[in-house]
Amino acid sequence: QVQLVESGGGLVQAGGSLRLSCAASGVIFSINAMGWYRQAPGKQRELVASITSVGSTNYGDSVKGRFTISRDNAKNTVYLQMNTLKPEDTAAYYCNAEVRPTLWEQSGDYWGQGTQVTVSS
Numbered sequence: 590q591v592q593l594v595e596s597g598g599g600l601v602q603a604g605g606s607l608r609l610s611c612a613a614s615g616v617i618f619s620i621n622a623m624g625w626y627r628q629a630p631g632k633q634r635e636l637v638a639s640i641t642s643v644g645s646t647n648y649g650d651s652v653k654g655r656f657t658i659s660r661d662n663a664k665n666t667v668y669l670q671m672n673t674l675k676p677e678d679t680a681a682y683y684c685n686a687e688v689r690p691t692l693w694e695q696s697g698d699y700w701g702q703g704t705q706v707t708v709s710s
Contacts, residue, residue: 591615591699593684598704606672611684611701613665621687621696623660623667627680674708681705
């Protein structure tokens with residue numbers, strides 16, 4: 590069916606930057622909203638940023654002014670530019686997409702397997 594593959598995670602010093610990418614592939618008619626969530630060990634998964642098909646964005650309060658979400662509709666790809674990273678940003682980052690597989694089916698929610706971001710002080 591549909592798969593989401595994240596990339597771009599890694600280890601970075603506090604104050605540094607990373608850019609995450611998530612590419613959707615498979616049976617896809619259209620993709621509505623896309624977003625990034627993160628989850629640290631023992632914590633609940635939380636919204637980092639989301640973006641609609643027409644470019645409307647939403648950010649979690651803790652990342653406003655530091656992170657920027659964008660998408661390339663032609664490539665079915667969403668990006669997350671992360672600047673001024675803090676140790677508290679350390680988490681597994683998951684890509685999410687609302688995908689309509691075909692014209693005759695309703696949209697469904699899909700998740701990537703995650704990419705680790707670790708920020709050292």
